[in-house]
Each structure stands twice: as C-alpha cells, then as structure tokens.
Amino acid sequence: MDLAPIVRAAGGLSAVQRARYSRQILLNGFGEEAQLRLLASRVLVVGAGGLGSPALLYLAAAGVGAIGIVDDDAVALSNLHRQVIHDSSGVGAAKTACAAAHIRALNPDVTVVEHRERLTEANVRRIMEGYDVVLDGADNFPTRYVVDAACSDLSVPEVWGSVLRYAAQVCVFWTGPRARAAGVPDPGVCLRDLFPS
Structure with missing residues (x-):
C-alpha cells in the first residue's frame, strides 16, 4: 500500500x-526530497528509556527536524546497560535533559523539545500538538x-513498541481523517483494538 507523505518538503x-x-540520500527511492521531508518533520517520543533511547538517536542522526521527548524520570546507574542515549555523567539528572544534550551534540540540525512530565489525559493533547508522528516507548x-486514545482522536500516526526480556513487538496505528486522506484503509486500527484491556 502506498501512503501519501504526511510532511511536505520545504x-x-x-x-x-x-x-x-x-x-541516505543515495538510497534508491529516498533522495533529496525525502530528506527535506524528514528535516521538516516533528516526532514526539514518549519515554527516553530502553525503547526511546535508540529511537531518539536514530531519529536525530537521520535528520528529523524537531524531536519532542516526554519523560518524568531521572537517569539511574541501572539504566545505562540498555538506555544508550544516557551515560555515567547523567546519573541523577533528568532523562529529557540528558537525551536532549546528546541529540544536540549528535546533530545540530535537530530542534529538541523537552517535556519533563508524565503524560496524562490532562496534558496529552497540549504536549502532542504540532507533532506529525508519535513514537510510544x-x-x-x-x-x-x-497515548493511543490521543493519537486516535487527533488522527496522528502512532508507532508503538514493546520489549519484555527477550521478546519485542512493534506496530503502527493510525486512524481518523488524516489517515484516510493519506490512504490508510478505513477505519484503521488502534492499540485498544489489539489489546482491549
């Protein structure tokens, strides 16, 4: 299925x-226009832990223009073996601050927005506003x-990942009018369809 791009090149x-x-510009099917779309895109990453850490690094390295980081936790020594965006110097500091500093050092093209708070029903819409994609880690x-309810209500693509011990799952959920306009078959699927409770 071919989907329309959700971000325009600028x-x-x-x-x-x-x-x-x-x-990556040299890759068949990618090219300069796709790179310009990445540079114009805004991705919100929920969690700067085991899933969010490598995702944040790769999003920044690839040239996503703006990356939001949502996390209310601090870096602990026991995080460092799997949360690769943090290092020993950040133990005790906010995960958002450590991740943001690492991203800025990796790629100065990226604008980083820190949301040092727990995502709740009360703040999710305010935080998600203006992002093109949400990565739920x-x-x-x-x-x-x-996250799933807000993505469904706002018609924002949700990239969902889960890891437990040696098993991992990943899925993309996208419902609503923006999904239909991009070519996603109606009605789309959300996390609650897969895991009702």
Whole structure:
C-alpha cells in the first residue's frame, strides 16, 4: 500500500546537510526530497528509556527536524546497560535533559523539545500538538492507553513498541481523517483494538 507523505518538503539542503545525509540520500527511492521531508518533520517520543533511547538517536542522526521527548524520570546507574542515549555523567539528572544534550551534540540540525512530565489525559493533547508522528516507548499500560486514545482522536500516526526480556513487538496505528486522506484503509486500527484491556 502506498501512503501519501504526511510532511511536505520545504527549502533546500545546505552543503553541510548534503554531506551529512549523503548516504541516505543515495538510497534508491529516498533522495533529496525525502530528506527535506524528514528535516521538516516533528516526532514526539514518549519515554527516553530502553525503547526511546535508540529511537531518539536514530531519529536525530537521520535528520528529523524537531524531536519532542516526554519523560518524568531521572537517569539511574541501572539504566545505562540498555538506555544508550544516557551515560555515567547523567546519573541523577533528568532523562529529557540528558537525551536532549546528546541529540544536540549528535546533530545540530535537530530542534529538541523537552517535556519533563508524565503524560496524562490532562496534558496529552497540549504536549502532542504540532507533532506529525508519535513514537510510544512508554513502560506502562496507563500511559500507552493515554497515548493511543490521543493519537486516535487527533488522527496522528502512532508507532508503538514493546520489549519484555527477550521478546519485542512493534506496530503502527493510525486512524481518523488524516489517515484516510493519506490512504490508510478505513477505519484503521488502534492499540485498544489489539489489546482491549
């Protein structure tokens, strides 16, 4: 199924950007226009832990233009073996601050927005406003259901991941008018359809 792009390309690449992203621009089916769409995109990552950490690094390295990070936790020594965006110097500091600093050092093209708070029904719409895609790397079901409900209501694509010991799952959920306009078959599926409770 071919889906319409959800972000339009804007502007042009600088010489530095062309050099930085040259390897992915050369990929068949990618090219400069796709890179410009990435640079114009805004992705919200829920959780800067075991799932969010590597995702944040790869999103920043690929050139996603704006990355929001939602997490209310601090870095602990026991996080460092799997939460690869943090290091020993950040133990005790806010995960959002450590992740943001690492992203800024990795790629100065990226705008980082820190949301150092727990995602709840009361704040989810305010936080999600303006993002093109939400990556859910939360480690608890109440937050996952809050994210899923808001993504469904706002018609924002939700990339959902889960890891437990040696098993992992990943899925993309997208429902609503923006999904239909992009070519997703109606009515779409959300997390509650897969896991009702």
